Amino acid sequence: MENVGKVLMAGDWHGSTAWMEKVLRRAATTGFTALVQVGDLAVLWPAANGDDKFTEVLKRRLDEHGITMIFVDGNHDVHPKLRALPRNGEGFGAISDRLLYAPRGHRWELDGVRFGALGGAYSIDRFRRKLGKSWWEGEEVMPGDVERLGTGPLDVLITHEVPAGIDVAAGFPRRLLQAIQRDSYASRLLVAEAVRNTTPHLVFSGHWHQRRTGLMPGTRTRVHVLHQEFCGGNLVSLDLQTLAVEEFTV
Template sequence: MTKILIAGDWHGNTVWMEKALRTAAKTGISTLVHVGDLAVLWPAVNGDRFTKILKRRLNEHGITMIFVDGNHDVHPKLRALALNAGGFGVISDRLLYAPRGHRWELDGVRFGALGGAFSIDRRFRKLGSTWWEGEEVVPEDVERLGNGELDVLITHEVPAGIDVISELDLPEALERDSYASRLLVRDAVRNTKPALVFSGHWHQRRTGMMPGMETRVHVLHKEFFNGNLVTLDLKTLAVEEFAA
């Protein structure tokens, strides 16, 4: 493998998921890394259609997908997944959850996972059905990731030091709660000194350098928007926009 695909939030959208995977397969991509708010294992009256179709499409296209958790994910179910020998939570052979603090390599490139974020829209959601406890980044997650250097860090939240703009007019208390997670992600970046960080959550496409560091952060947009998908060259760590 030379290039892999990195994806921003999909929010359980089957149409966009199928389009992204179909286009990736046509270009020969066989590995996709997702920054969270994938929304697999979501409770639904008629069953979890999105996860079933995602597993089917990954098999059809021969693509392996690794994802971290966002804030809009079912945290109790993800944390209850059985781990394989590589330390991933297994939904299927091709659909793997990277727990917070997990590390792995792809063609010698060192990856780390630090999912989670505070739901700035929590007041519009219901605990246990549209949001779940355990969504926020906590100090133990940062400690679990450790201090060993990484090449690529996959987060859901954007580290403090990178400017983002909220879609919502946030009350001050929510702004503080959200920023607490951002500070912890910043600490993880400082600890691991990756060349690249890929994040989502804020539904916008931005890039920036971490203050005082040689780390570039790529904030990816949500489904149906340009900037939801980028390729990463594992030999050079070059990042390019990818149109589904």
């Protein structure tokens, strides 16, 4: 992809066809040709009748609007299917020509801007889910993922989990928060390690269903945590010439 100009950055969508169609219509009318999403997209999700409507509609709409979408995996994604995708010439897992999965550790460029992918997070609701149907092993960030990403400098790092050092505690009951912090902290520490290794200018994350931004302690890296579907703060635009970030409303 060349001469992209601006990229639309998106938080969690959780397989919402209504939100996806609304966003893509708005993106197309405002001139976007590229969209990067931070995980919990929920493509290839198993349906009771075998009809994965969300993925099929998403592929059609991307073609209709001339938009290429790149996404990382979250915790609520079908990890075995994503990892089994055939890789295209640029190293993405290709669901279609315009719907591309960025595996953990993958790097790519848009208009000379260096991107890296580090998906994954811990599901705090896994006790309510069924293994192989609504929850899959391999969701958490692992040391090998950080190693694959490497230590070469990046401009933008795309993660699902928010790196340790960024406060995402607001709004959670204390008892639940303690469990969340305990169970998810290993992944958060690994994402923070990847940030230190690659010194990106920007990090875009999701997972915590809130919109906030902050500087990583001791660095110049700004982290943007994006909200979930149908919420303000799910979308921002990224100018690839200046790396300026602006809120984007639908």
